[in-house]
Amino acid sequence: MPLTPSRTRTGFSVRVALVWLGLLGLFVIFVARFDLDLGIVREKLPGLLGFELNPDGALEGVPLTLLVSVAAMAVAWVLGLVAALGKLSGSAVAYGLATFYNSFFRGTPLLVQILLIYLGLPQLGPVPEAIPAGITALALCYGAYMSEIFRAAIVAVDAGQWEAGEALGMTRTSLLLRVILPQALKTSIPAVGAMFISMLKDSSLVSVMGSWEIMFLAQSYGRATYHYVEMLLTAAVIYWVLSIMLEALQAWLEHRVRYEH
C-alpha cells in the first residue's frame, strides 16, 4: 500500500523514539531558558492532579476535567447520532431541527455558548450550576460536530448493504440498527477519538465560570504566586499526558472492533 510505506526495516520504532526524544530535548531546553521555579510546581502539582478537594469539598483538577469531558462526550455522542439521523431523515421537521442545531452550534464560539447558558438561562428562571452548565454547553457544541462525523460515516456505508437488507425484507429501522450503524460507528472511532481529545482541552473554557478544573487552578495558582509560566506549563503537560492516554484508548478500541479477531 503506497500510503503506508514498508516499516518492516529493523529499527524503525527505535528511530521514531530517537526523533521524539530529540524534539522533547529541544522543548526542555527551550523551557529551561525561562528560569523556572520548580519548587512551586512540586507544591501545586497535587492540587492540579486532583489529589485534594477544593474548599467546598468538591472535585478539582484532573478528576474534574475528566468528569466534565467524559460526561459532555457521552451526551455529545448521543446528540450527534440523533442529529445525524435527523439530517438523513426524510422528515422536514427532523431535518430542519438537525440543520439549525448544527448550524448554530458549529457557527458560534464555544465560549459564547457557555456564557449564554450560564448567564442567559437565569433570565428564564433556572440558575444552572457551573459544572452542569459547562457540560451542557460542551455537549451541545461537540454534538453538532459529531453529527457531521456520524452522518459521513453512515453515508459511507456501501449502498449494497441497504439493498441487501431491504431485499431480505428488513425494515429501515431494523436495518439501520443492526447493519448500518454497527459499521458506521466503527468507522467513526478515529474521528470521535479526535473530538474527545479536542474536547478535553476545550473543557478548560468552563474555567470562566469558576469551576476548579485544571486550567482554573493553574491560572489562580499562577496569579497568586506570580509564577504564571510554571503553572501554565504544568497544565499543558498534564493535558498532553491525558491526550496521549486517550490516543492509546482510541487505538485500543480501534483494534478491538476490527473484524479480524
Added chain:
Amino acid sequence: MAAGAPLIRLQGVVKQYGQQQVLRGIDLEVHAGQVLTLIGRSGSGKSSLLRTLNGLAPLDGGSVQVGDVQLLQGLPPPDRIRALRKRVGMVFQKFNLFPHLTAVQNVALALHTVQGRGRKEAHGLACVQLEKVGLGDRLNAWPHQLSGGQQQRVAIARALALAPDVLLCDEITSALDPELTAEVLAVIRALAAEGMTILMATHEMDFAREVSDRLVFLLDGRIHEEGPADRLFSAPRTPELARFIGAMG
C-alpha cells in the same frame, strides 16, 4: 410445465432514471419452477428488470405481479413491499454480506428480525442452510475470511433461508474468477434441479444455455428475442442476438 397461472407476470414495465429510460415496456411471464435467464449487453436493463421484481427499483409504469402481490407505478405501500420481499430473494454481484457478522449470523439475521424466529431457532436454520451450500465447516467465519465464491454461497444461503418462491440472481459470478464461478454455479444448478424458480442475469453463456428453461435477450430496455435456450443459441432469429452470441463466444 407451463400449466396454470404464472407465478410472475410483468406487464408494460417501464423504469427510468432521470431522462434515461432503462426499461421501455417489458411483458414477461414466468411459471413456478422455471429458470429464466436474462442476457444482453451491460446497460440493456437486465439488472433493473430484476430489481423491479422485489421493489428495489420502483416502477415508472406498468405492473409487476408475484403470486398474489401486485406492484403498480410509484412507491408501493410498505406492507405490500414486505409481502413481496417475503416471496422474492435476491443475490447480488458484489455479495453484499454484512461484514460485521459471521457467516451464520449473516444468514440468521433476517430469520430473526423479519420472520420473528427466536435466536436459537434462527441460528439452527442458518446452519442447515449453510450446510446446504457446502459451508457447514465455515459457520463462524467472517466474510473477509472467505473466498469470493464462499461469500457468494453465504449470500445465496441468506436469501434461501427465508424460503422465497423466487430467487433473483444479478450477475452473481461477475466478480469471481472461473474456479470460484464454478462452485457458485454448482449451487444454482442444484437449486434449479430442485425446482426453484430462478430469474438470473448473467454473462455466463454456457451456463445459461445449460440450466435455463427460457432465455430473454434484452436490447435497449426491450425484450428483443426470447424462447427456449437451445433454440436461441442454435438459431437466433434476429441479427442483434446472433451478433451478441458471437461476441460472447
